[in-house]
Amino acid sequence: xxxxxxxxxxxxxxxxxxxxxxxxxxxxxxxxxxxxxxxxxxxxxxxxxxxxxxxxxxxxxxxxxxxxxxxxxxxxxxxxxxxxxxxxxxxxxxxxxxxxxxxxxxxxxxxxxxxxxxxxxxxxxxxxxxxxxxxxxxxxxxxxxxxxxxxxxxxxxxxxxxxxxxxxxxxxxxxxxxxxxxxxxxxxxxxxxxxxxxxxxxxxxxxxxxxxxxxxxxxxxxxxxxxxxxxxxxxxxxxxxxxxxxxxxxxxxxxxxxxxxxxxxxxxxxxxxxxxxxxxxxxxxxxxxxxxxxxxxxxxxxxxxxxxxxxxxxxxxxxxxxxxxxxxxxxxxxx
Numbered sequence: 001x002x003x004x005x006x007x008x009x010x011x012x013x014x015x016x017x018x019x020x021x022x023x024x025x026x027x028x029x030x031x032x033x034x035x036x037x038x039x040x041x042x043x044x045x046x047x048x049x050x051x052x053x054x055x056x057x058x059x060x061x062x063x064x065x066x067x068x069x070x071x072x073x074x075x076x077x078x079x080x081x082x083x084x085x086x087x088x089x090x091x092x093x094x095x096x097x098x099x100x101x102x103x104x105x106x107x108x109x110x111x112x113x114x115x116x117x118x119x120x121x122x123x124x125x126x127x128x129x130x131x132x133x134x135x136x137x138x139x140x141x142x143x144x145x146x147x148x149x150x151x152x153x154x155x156x157x158x159x160x161x162x163x164x165x166x167x168x169x170x171x172x173x174x175x176x177x178x179x180x181x182x183x184x185x186x187x188x189x190x191x192x193x194x195x196x197x198x199x200x201x202x203x204x205x206x207x208x209x210x211x212x213x214x215x216x217x218x219x220x221x222x223x224x225x226x227x228x229x230x231x232x233x234x235x236x237x238x239x240x241x242x243x244x245x246x247x248x249x250x251x252x253x254x255x256x257x258x259x260x261x262x263x264x265x266x267x268x269x270x271x272x273x274x275x276x277x278x279x280x281x282x283x284x285x286x287x288x289x290x291x292x293x294x295x296x297x298x299x300x301x302x303x304x305x306x307x308x309x310x311x312x313x314x315x316x317x318x319x320x321x322x323x324x325x326x327x328x329x330x331x332x333x334x335x
Contacts, residue, residue: 001283001314001315001316001317001320003285003312003313003314004039004041004042004312004313004314004315005042005310005311005312005313006025006027006035006037006042006044006310006311006312006313007309007310008027008035008037008044008047008311009027009029009031009033009035009309009310009311010029010031010309011029011030011031011054011309012029012030012288012291012306012307012308012309013027013028013029013291013292013305013306013307013309013310013311014028014029014030014054014055014056014057014291014292014305015027015028015056015057015058015291015292015305016028016058016292016293016294016303016304016305016311017058017059017060017294018039018294018295018296018297018303019060019064020060020062020063020064020297021064021297022039022296022297022298022300022301023038023039023040024036024037024038024039024045024060024064025037025039025294025303025311025313026058026060026067027058027305027311028055028056028057028058028069029054029055029305029309030054030055031054032049032051032052032053032054032055032071033047033048033049033051033055034047034048034049034051034055034058034067034069035047035048036048036081037311037313039296039301039303039313042313046084047084048067048069048077048079048084048086050077050086051069051071051073051075051077052071052073053071053072053073053074053095054071054072055069055070055071055072056070056071056072056095056096056097056098057069057070057096057097057098057099058070058099059099059100059101059108060081060101061101061105062101062105063105064081065080065081065082065129066078066079066080066081066087066105066127066129066132067079067080067081068099068101068108069099070095070096070097070098070099070110070111071095071096072095073095074091074092074093074094074095074096074112075089075090075091075092075096076089076090076092076096076099076108076110077089077090078127078132078135080132087132087133087135088132088133088134088135090110090125090135090137091137092110092112093112093116093118094112094113094114094115094116094118095112095113095115096110096111096112096113097111097112097113097150097151097152098110098111098150098151098152098153099111100153100154100155101155102155102159103155103157103158103159104159105127105129106126106127106129107124107125107126107127107140107159107176108124108125108127109122109123109124109125109153109155109162110122110123110125111150111151111152111153111164113149114145114149119144119145119146119149120144120145120149120150121142121143121144121145122142122143122145122150122153122162122164122174123139123141123142123143124139124140124141124142124143124162124176125139125140126140141176141177141179142179143162143174143179145166147166147168148166148167148168148170149166149167150164150165150166150167150172151165151166151167151192151193151194152164152165152193152194152195152196152207153165153196154196154197154198154205156173156202156219157202157203157219159176160175160176160177161173161174161175161176161182162174162176163196163205163219163222164196165189165193165194165195165196165207166192166193167192167193168186168187168192169187169188169189169190169191169192169193169209169211170184170185170186170187170188170189171184171185171188171189171193171207171217171222172184172185173222183221183222184222185217185222185224188207188215188217188222188224189207189209189210189211189213189215190209190211191209191210191211191212191233192209192210193207193208193209194208194209194210194233194234194235194236194250195207195208195234195235195236195237195292195293196208197237197238197239198219198239199219199239200239200241200297202219203218203219203220204216204217204218204219204225204239205217205219205239206237206238206239206246207237208234208235208236208237208248208249208250209233209234210233210234211233212229212230212231212232212233212234212250213227213228213229213230213234214227214228214230214234214237214246214248214272215227215228216246216274226274226275226277227277228246228248228272228277228279230248230250230266230270231266232250232251232252232266233250233251233252233289234248234249234250235249235250235251235289235290235291235292236248236249236250236290236291236292236293237249237293238293238294238295238302239274239295240295240299240302241295241296241297241298241299242298242299242321243299243320243321244273244274244275245271245272245273245274245280246271246272246274247269247270247271247272247293247295247302248269248270248272248293249268249269249270249290249291249292249293249304250266250289250290251266251267251286251288251289251290251306251307252266252289267284267286267287267288267289267290267306268282268283268284268285268286268290269282269283269290269293269302269304269314270282271283283304283314285312286304286306286307286308286310286312287306287308288306288307288308289306289307290304290305290306290307291305291306291307292304292305293305299316300315300316301313301314301315301316302314302316
């Protein structure tokens with residue numbers, strides 16, 4: 001499984017996402033730009049570069065028409081994917097840490113950071129898709145968080161609720177119409193939640209945390225289903241379609257990287273069996289902690305972005321789809 005290495009960032013990666021078709025990959029970085037790449041050969045298609053600070057988050061709609069980014073310059077920006085033009089800018093009082101499109105691409109959510117006396121706020125915006133340059137700066141809903149700040153979020157199936165992960169380790173669910181917290185699991189993790197990603201069918205999701213674990217939760221009830229413990233802090237986790245695996249990434253804190261070899265730092269992508277909670281393989285290559293993981297929508301590949309500034313795209317070999325480490329308990333996959 002030889003990777004395609006994408007070299008286009010000068011600083012560490014913060015988030016990478018595939019588009020719905022899986023032919024493009026968007027990468028956000030602390031060097032203030034977002035790059036878009038062809039996943040088939042690693043060629044860079046273009047750059048979105050108007051931000052004045054580290055780009056923390058990026059999300060592409062299901063039609064690969066519009067892109068949204070959030071950054072440390074306290075702005076969220078809407079982009080035209082085809083032309084690379086910035087269509088609209090929302091300005092806030094603190095940095096934007098996470099953005100996400102609703103299931104029907106009609107709404108956006110953003111999380112702003114708790115800092116300088118400002119609370120952490122989840123905002124929901126209605127998007128004018130017909131006239132993208134004419135957006136409302138006033139959100140449909142503002143959810144002001146009084147306790148632990150939210151670090152990550154996603155839309156639940158049907159976009160009736162937003163599921164959030166928090167600095168304290170709690171997982172919560174909010175009603176998008178009322179803004180009320182309708183469900184919460186306190187201390188689901190014992191450390192900051194660093195990533196949250198939905199399963200292909202939306203019925204469950206995975207979280208990663210600084211407490212060195214990743215966990216699966218039911219999207220409806222927030223019931224914890226599985227736990228994947230590791231010996232290193234985790235920065236990202238995703239769920240592989242077609243095969244019963246989850247992929248985890250992290251590594252020793254970036255402050256200690258210069259005194260640690262890549263092997264000792266645990267800078268690998270780790271494959272765990274989703275049901276049996278056992279590690280089945282690792283993929284090495286990065287020279288710093290893995291900050292972000294994304295999986296191809298059809299399960300044909302996965303990508304990792306790290307502190308070393310590189311993105312590695314791994315297209316799975318045929319043996320990955322034929323392997324059955326648990327014998328008859330493993331279904332065969334028709335390619």
